[in-house]
Amino acid sequence: MLGLGTVARKVFGTANDRKIKSTRPLVEKINALEPEFEKLSDDGLKDKTEELARRAMGGESLDALLPEAFANCREAAKRALGLRAFDVQLMGGIFLHQGNIAEMKTGEGKTLVATFPAYLNALTGKGVHVVTVNDYLAKRDAEWMSKVYSALGLTTGVIYPQQPDDEKKAAYGCDITYATNNELGFDYLRDNMKSELSQMFQREHNFAIVDEVDSILIDEARTPLIISGPSQDRSELYKTIDAIIPRLTEAHYSIDEKTRNATLTDEGNEFLEGEFGREGILPEGQSLYDPESTSIVHHTTQALKAHKIFQKDKDYIVRNGEVMLIDEFTGRMMAGRRLSDGLHQAIEAKEGVDIQPENVTLASVTFQNYFRLYNKLGGMTGTALTEADEFAEIYKLGVVEVPTNKPIARKDDHDAVYRTTKEKYDAIVERVREANAKGQPVLLGTTSIEKSETLSQLLTEAGITHNVLNARQHEQEAQIVADAGKLGAVTIATNMAGRGTDIKLGGNVEFKVMEAIAADPEGDPEAIRARIEEDHKADEEAVKAAGGLFVLASERHESRRIDNQLRGRSGRQGDPGRTSFFLSLEDDLMRIFGSERLDAVLSRLGMKEGEAIIHPWVNKSLERAQAKVEGRNFDIRKQLLKFDDVMNDQRKVIFKQRREIMESKDLSEIVADMRHEVVDDLVDEFMPPKTYADQWEAEKLHAACLEKLNIDVPVIDWAQEEGVDQDEIAERIEKASDEAMAAKAAQFGPDTMRSIEKQVLLQTIDGKWREHLLTLEHLRSVIGFRGYAQRDPLNEYKTEAFQLFESMLDSLRAEVSQKLGQIRPLSEEEQQQLMRQIAAQNAGRAAPAPEQEPEAAPEPAAGAAVPGFVEDDPTTWGNPGRNDPCPCGSGKKFKHCHGKLT
Structure with a gap:
């Protein structure tokens, strides 16, 4: 019997179906305009852009311009790239323009889809950012799609690391700018550390299209972007503690793999106290429980994590004497990224490489708060539905599943679960051998470098030729992926998210052409291309006859999206294909998230060695386990965001204040107001309200005026005058300080004085903000303990962070007034x-x-x-x-x- 929900869906269609249906009239309008735009000359397309831009800036809505803009862009792409966008690609573009995430399967042409909403939104003249996951894709997509934009009369820029300033400024000034999420975030922080408007790169945050949106807005969102500067060198302490950690036994610590935490037991604390005492780390008579030992305990915990939780060739690799982190979602090295709180230094000590000094935070922002700066946001990916709730809650983004251009012909097998890793690996090698014997290309997915190398060794022993793609082969990535669809190819890959190169059956034509031209530089490129394209058709048909690409995964990832990304590599554009997941009860996901019951079931079934259990129920229970992990990770990100939102409100105030200061020609009024507030505070301190004159501390007020404002005023005499109150004394001091500053301005010259005021204000704000960030970091690290007193840590953090912000502003006013009071021109x-x-x-x-x-x-x-x-x-x-x-x-x-x- 069908449930009510199922019946309703059959009658009314799903919410997703209704969204798809709503775009059909627009797509029909665009298609109806096609013959008209085909008649335009190349210059006619550019003239059309100018006309649409005039209308957009004249107040006509972008929604009204959409059919003409999309028709113009489609025609330009057809002429520049030889690609005519399918109707489903136009749909994807419409959803992006509306501020949604378009979920489109691998191979559906997302790079071209982005050109439509980017072109439409660039007509306003405010700029559009297209965000990619790595520098290679940013450069490749910018170069490729710039042909379309230039045919339409628009400019294209690309942002990359270590880019010369003038080039970067020009790139941000373009109509469409391609960049990675990291560079955009860091440039935002750098801009807000500049002292002049002319040095800033970014314009307003108008519209961003985020490619691989799940990778950027979810996977990367757990780690804030931090610009930091070096602090004191403590490498000897790291080395000494690192030498002691291997002496610990399992009774001395406990590991929580779910939360990736390591904690010392009471036995461990006692043992370490003795060891640290002998090594001279703990002074005699001092315990690990004393407040003075906080730093040592912190470094010990980090060293314990480095040894027991962070694994070489899974979480990081050592290359050229440097510890390089590996992105768990893409399997790539993250150059320049370091773990905070001394954890990276602990790993460096463990691996015996040079220990870089710890850093202090100068500026930071999370990706959540950076991308929420944009007036409108859109995203593309092959896998977003599993995280739809998070996208809606954090970013107000809807997720729409765009249909494929051709029906999916791929066959997805049920998971096969083995008792042990050895049985699983034996079965994988056997399955690869079977597929390889008939020429079917195999993509073997793994979750870590270590596992990819183990499988590589097993395939080598079995005499099967193969390629390995992981962080160590990072440079050959595009070539290895391009070859993965050739007849008889076997490729082992560590995660396949955001690779940017499609696996095409029979191999990648463009790569083959480039190789052939490089091998025969004297030959005719057109003739070479024609010959290769002809040969490729035969290769493609041979691979299709062998069953298409076979994706074989060696275990499930914590996130269903990563599994779906791997699956999506097979069966692109209606190609045949097959996917299988081979698992064992010793896999991390199965081991950590409750394989005991499954193990008991398998034992009762009396399974023989090498046998697997294959059943839809197993798939369901695994997906439930993955959903639990995803839910927990969402909670972690949500909690991180709640705390960062407190800092973000303060960040916005400071950055806005800095910008206003840079834009102002004359800051003398702001500086005078600050000075007057400092005077009021000093008078309140030494001559409190509702006190008598004989209770006033006039000498101390006189000394404070000399120190804080550099003015010598007869406060002691004023305090003895009959009928003088605190307000009058404050007014006299303010008047004296105003006169002193006016005299100083006359000495320097008005323009120089204004410039000095601006620089002093900006430098002091930056210094105070850095100190404030450090204080908030410390507060954040201990606020959780308030929970033991039945108080909500988040509310406590909000209250205290606000008080700290107010006291920072007070000290800012005092320091600016003091610095300006003390400056003087140089004597002859x-x-x-x-x-x-x-x-x-x-x-x-x-x-x-x-x-x-x-x-x-x-x-x-x-x-x-x-x-x-x-x-x-x-x-x-x-x-x-x-x-x-x-x-x-x-x-x-x-x-x-x-x-x-x-």
């Missing part, structure tokens, strides 16, 4: 002395040394002064940046020469 004698020093430096200047520290960087060579430069007239200096060469021609940076704040 000091100026002459400075010029003599510069002349001596210039005379004895050797070849510049290589750059070590930012502050110790060699000054640029001296040159001629800027034309019209007058030593005592700052208005003739131009407007150099803090790090630009000084206009006097000394060769020093402006901040170390005439821009120096004394």
